[in-house]
Amino acid sequence: GENVEQHPSTLSVQEGDSAVIKCTYSDSASNYFPWYKQELGKRPQLIIDIRSNVGEKKDQRIAVTLNKTAKHFSLHITETQPEDSAVYFCAVNYGGSQGNLIFGKGTKLSVKP
Amino acid sequence: DGGITQSPKYLFRKEGQNVTLSCEQNLNHDAMYWYRQDPGQGLRLIYYSQIVNDFQKGDIAEGYSVSREKKESFPLTVTSAQKNPTAFYLCASKDHGGSYEQYFGPGTRLTVT
Numbered sequence: 001g002e003n004v005e006q007h008p009s010t011l012s013v014q015e016g017d018s019a020v021i022k023c024t025y026s027d028s029a030s031n032y033f034p035w036y037k038q039e040l041g042k043r044p045q046l047i048i049d050i051r052s053n054v055g056e057k058k059d060q061r062i063a064v065t066l067n068k069t070a071k072h073f074s075l076h077i078t079e080t081q082p083e084d085s086a087v088y089f090c091a092v093n094y095g096g097s098q099g100n101l102i103f104g105k106g107t108k109l110s111v112k113p
Numbered sequence: 114d115g116g117i118t119q120s121p122k123y124l125f126r127k128e129g130q131n132v133t134l135s136c137e138q139n140l141n142h143d144a145m146y147w148y149r150q151d152p153g154q155g156l157r158l159i160y161y162s163q164i165v166n167d168f169q170k171g172d173i174a175e176g177y178s179v180s181r182e183k184k185e186s187f188p189l190t191v192t193s194a195q196k197n198p199t200a201f202y203l204c205a206s207k208d209h210g211g212s213y214e215q216y217f218g219p220g221t222r223l224t225v226t
Contacts, residue, residue: 009153041220041222101215103155105155106153106155
């Protein structure tokens, strides 16, 4: 079945540095790739997503890149701040455009002041 | 935070008891989902419903049951058959026709002793 691998599981950076989280997937029919941020005890919140008709999308300090050929996509956070500390999940839809999401296991990002 | 609510926020039960978790949305979304979250496991799909009076099993449906009698409501029952029910449960909804984005509720933390 569909599988999503997310790396690394933990990431520690100094404030102001960049952070990169990568996910790989297996279903070539997948066409929606969201990233969620979850603070401790809170709900996951969508921070950025990308469809398969584009290779990169940027929103201020956050960007997502997609390589459909290699079946991987990455989250890039620049100029990290302590409030970026959270768990980040990637997800992929499977089974077509209205398919369900399968999530990676998450990356715990710690930004040290 | 409005749109999708879950209650209660914390729930404690004794082993062997069934318990029902509430999920309500006023977003007029057709699709609703239940996920289970355990430390280091990401989000795993329990059940989903694309339309009223219809629902399907997700990846880990054993020991759970749902109903979808109204568009805005999708309660989850954790039965005594679920071997490890202690977890954080998240409900989500999505507009079936257009957007791919899933919106999450605040979650219910269930502890069974």
